[in-house]
Amino acid sequence: xxxxxxxxxxxxxxxxxxxxxxxxxxxxxxxxxxxxxxxxxxxxxxxxxxxxxxxxxxxxxxxxxxxxxxxxxxxxxxxxxxxxxxxxxxxxxxxxxxxxxxxxxxxxxxxxxxxxxxxxxxxxxxxxxxxxxxxxxxxxxxxxxxxxxxxxxxxxxxxxxxxxxxxxxxxxxxxxxxxxxxxxxxxxxxxxxxxxxxxxxxxxxxxxxxxxxxxxxxxxxxxxxxxxxxxxxxxxxxxxxxxxxxxxxxxxxxxxxxxxxxxxxxxxxxxxxxxxxxxxxxxxxxxxxxxxxxxxxxxxxxxxxxxxxxxxxxxxxxxxxxxxxxxxxxxxxxxxxxxxxxxxxxxxxxxxxxxxxxxxxxxxxxxxxxxxxxxxxxxxxxxxxxxxxxxxxxxxxxxxxxxxxxxxxxxxxxxxxxxxxxxxxxxxxxxxxxxxxxxxxxxxxxxxxxxxxxxxxxxxxxxxxxxxxxxxxxxxxxxxxxxxxxxxxxxxxxxxxxxxxxxxxxxxxxxxxxxxxxxxxxxxxxxxxxxxxxxxxxxxxxxxxxxxxxxxxxxxxxxxxxxxxxxxxxxxxxxxxxxxxxxxxxxxxxxxxxxxxxxxxxxxxxxxxxxxxxxxxxxxxxxxxxxxxxxxxxxxxxxxxxxxxxxxxxxxxxxxxxxxxxxxxxxxxxxxxxxxxxxxxxxxxxxxxxxxxxxxxxxxxxxxxxxxxxxxxxxxxxxxxxxxxxxxxxxxxxxxxxxxxxxxxxxxxxxxxxxxxxxxxxxxxxxxxxxxxxxxxxxxxxxxxxxxxxxxxxxxxxxxxxxxxxxxxxxxxxxxxxxxxxxxxxxxx
DNA sequence: AGCACGCCGACT
DNA sequence: GTCGGCGTGCTC
Numbered sequence: 137x138x139x140x141x142x143x144x145x146x147x148x149x150x151x152x153x154x155x156x157x158x159x160x161x162x163x164x165x166x167x168x169x170x171x172x173x174x175x176x177x178x179x180x181x182x183x184x185x186x187x188x189x190x191x192x193x194x195x196x197x198x199x200x201x202x203x204x205x206x207x208x209x210x211x212x213x214x215x216x217x218x219x220x221x222x223x224x225x226x227x228x229x230x231x232x233x234x235x236x237x238x239x240x241x242x243x244x245x246x247x248x249x250x251x252x253x254x255x256x257x258x259x260x261x262x263x264x265x266x267x268x269x270x271x272x273x274x275x276x277x278x279x280x281x282x283x284x285x286x287x288x289x290x291x292x293x294x295x296x297x298x299x300x301x302x303x304x305x306x307x308x309x310x311x312x313x314x315x316x317x318x319x320x321x322x323x324x325x326x327x328x329x330x331x332x333x334x335x336x337x338x339x340x341x342x343x344x345x346x347x348x349x350x351x352x353x354x355x356x357x358x359x360x361x362x363x364x365x366x367x368x369x370x371x372x373x374x375x376x377x378x379x380x381x382x383x384x385x386x387x388x389x390x391x392x393x394x395x396x397x398x399x400x401x402x403x404x405x406x407x408x409x410x411x412x413x414x415x416x417x418x419x420x421x422x423x424x425x426x427x428x429x430x431x432x433x434x435x436x437x438x439x440x441x442x443x444x445x446x447x448x449x450x451x452x453x454x455x456x457x458x459x460x461x462x463x464x465x466x467x468x469x470x471x472x473x474x475x476x477x478x479x480x481x482x483x484x485x486x487x488x489x490x491x492x493x494x495x496x497x498x499x500x501x502x503x504x505x506x507x508x509x510x511x512x513x514x515x516x517x518x519x520x521x522x523x524x525x526x527x528x529x530x531x532x533x534x535x536x537x538x539x540x541x542x543x544x545x546x547x548x549x550x551x552x553x554x555x556x557x558x559x560x561x562x563x564x565x566x567x568x569x570x571x572x573x574x575x576x577x578x579x580x581x582x583x584x585x586x587x588x589x590x591x592x593x594x595x596x597x598x599x600x601x602x603x604x605x606x607x608x609x610x611x612x613x614x615x616x617x618x619x620x621x622x623x624x625x626x627x628x629x630x631x632x633x634x635x636x637x638x639x640x641x642x643x644x645x646x647x648x649x650x651x652x653x654x655x656x657x658x659x660x661x662x663x664x665x666x667x668x669x670x671x672x673x674x675x676x677x678x679x680x681x682x683x684x685x686x687x688x689x690x691x692x693x694x695x696x697x698x699x700x701x702x703x704x705x706x707x708x709x710x711x712x713x714x715x716x717x718x719x720x721x722x723x724x725x726x727x728x729x730x731x732x733x734x735x736x737x738x739x740x741x742x743x744x745x746x747x748x749x750x751x752x753x754x755x756x757x758x759x760x761x762x763x764x765x766x767x768x769x770x771x772x773x774x775x776x777x778x779x780x781x782x783x784x785x786x787x788x789x790x791x792x793x794x795x796x797x798x799x800x801x802x803x804x805x806x807x808x809x810x811x812x813x814x815x816x817x818x819x820x821x822x823x824x825x826x827x828x829x830x831x832x833x834x835x836x837x838x839x840x841x842x843x844x845x846x847x848x849x850x851x852x853x854x855x856x857x858x859x860x861x862x863x864x865x866x867x868x869x870x871x872x873x874x875x876x877x878x879x880x881x882x883x884x885x886x887x888x889x890x891x892x893x894x895x896x897x898x899x900x901x902x903x904x905x906x907x908x909x910x911x912x913x914x915x916x917x918x919x920x921x922x923x924x925x926x927x928x929x930x931x932x933x934x935x936x937x938x939x940x941x942x943x944x945x946x947x948x949x950x951x952x953x954x955x956x957x958x959x960x961x962x963x964x965x
Numbered sequence: 966a967g968c969a970c971g972c973c974g975a976c977t
Numbered sequence: 978g979t980c981g982g983c984g985t986g987c988t989c
Contacts, residue, residue, distance in 0.1 A: 170989040192988045
């Protein structure tokens, strides 16, 4: 990988003609470059172009990495094939190409895998070999007796298809051992093979009317004049399908006008796009607060620089309005904007507000789009016209040519980090690289900034970072009060309900129709920590400052459950009694949304509720539907999980009940305090956004926990100071960096031994650059019947992340174990 | 990943 | 002898 990258980093920046090109061929298992001849009709070929090339007997997609005038040694001219087609040209600006290289390098991922996430499906799609009947029916029947059985089977299949044509792959799957049969059919000239061109999702074509003649011309009939004037009023250019509706005219009339030269009818690519719109369209011109005005002014000062701005605004402080105003400025300067949000489906309000303000210059890009929609949006993004892309993390790779601003809203959110397939990129980091390359500012917005961002903005002397604060709500309302309820006391006083006395009272006092409530439950998930119901004590690892996990697969020789730290593999027998208070009430934790709604229905039958969790929002558009219906007052209580924490703005909500916060607090990783603070602060911030003040009730078994206290006092600075101290002590990020190596295999013993062997290799190669933690089994060891182990590498801050030679490590895995590298992981499960 | 090539065992 | 199994190695 290293050598490949250093060889292409000096890619040609000129468009000088070249005899050959080096192509990164899109074929799994290949990492090298292949040289192709440039045919004279494709002389304009450039680095970054997507091409089709012959490869073996197939045609594959690939990317031109550089132009060369000399053949690599050991390659004869006769071996070189020619590029067959340039599929797509000119969208990889030099900057963009550098960005992809940087991602490939930093996240230790083959360049092609990076390119694949940056491109929409279909651009690199490989061609397929197809087999077609070419002989006449009569000849086929004549030959049939002499055919071998597989040939006959193939023939029958082909004859059954209307076109007499199937992909080669389909036929070989359907007919076992088809090789000889296929050969026979070919040699008898009954069938032919051919290569199907890589199919791009064809953009939808639509007819557009363009006014070319003067509508006041006297030769026109009055009806014709009317129609043409209507077209002129619409700007002289319009989709035929739209015009038909508003002018109520017929095709024959338009054809007549076209043949007389008054209009032109042209086919144009219509880009399919997500147009879902909802009720949050109203465009309220709020009076800006002084802080907002100052923030906008500061950001505008920083345009055309690569500054990073941390916009720290409390919940309800009007960050969105700051974005909107700034974006308007960028658009006025004919530049485009990239706006990243955690999850699009969860924030219909945001997209609605953007659509209301900027109309069809807003383009939504996320993974839930269909392939066609994604392809079309991607084509749209290539255009130089000023536009706004609102998208989730992968939209950081939007190929906008005139980028003027990048915004990451809710920048602390974990969904900006990819942990599943490599590259395991963090959109915030990629955004910072992109901001440097494009020389445009990056705005990070949050009510609860990530520790990393806070530290960089507040503590560092880096002149590139700027800190802007919006400490007050736009309505002039205070932040909601947060009451912490000690659930141990509730238990003692005989309240066995999941709702504390205070929460019950608050729900009873809710005035349906005028006030609404939100009940928050931490998603049950795999919160496998053990905690004492009597005193709140949790069992922690003595070496790692994380909670111990109960492990399904771990029992000791006496069949006692074992607790394990999945950072360092520390093992302990689960005590029968709480080590702190000797109570036998030492239990696992968990509570579901369903349980809450049941209890709610029982205790408060007069309150109408809606459930908002992954069960009820599985369908497309369900988020929007539930939020809309709640916003319109069709329910009094919204019961949900994590999803509720993301920027929804419902002015009627006056009460937030955090039914249980402890599951979040005790996630087995070093970030649990930070995440808890962020989620709880955000959830509490959902209330009191309208005319009436808000109140949050936080139920916990750990009322004195510093994180809970920080949420109660809403003192971000204080919390972050403490937390940074703790991180520093353990050299956890941002005072150190980590790399997580994940190993999976269908064979449990094999992964364990292989992971152990790799750990030994890593220790041998460490040379003091990093510390090796593990190997340990993953918290959820078996997923989809694959067993997962992991190794953590911990780097001191001063040492850049350097991995030892990964090629030898990959080689030593064998083919039954696969490994992936997660650089600066957020998710340790 | 495909797909050739090539080398072994069981059938007309 | 030949067909068909499968391991190995190459694709500019």
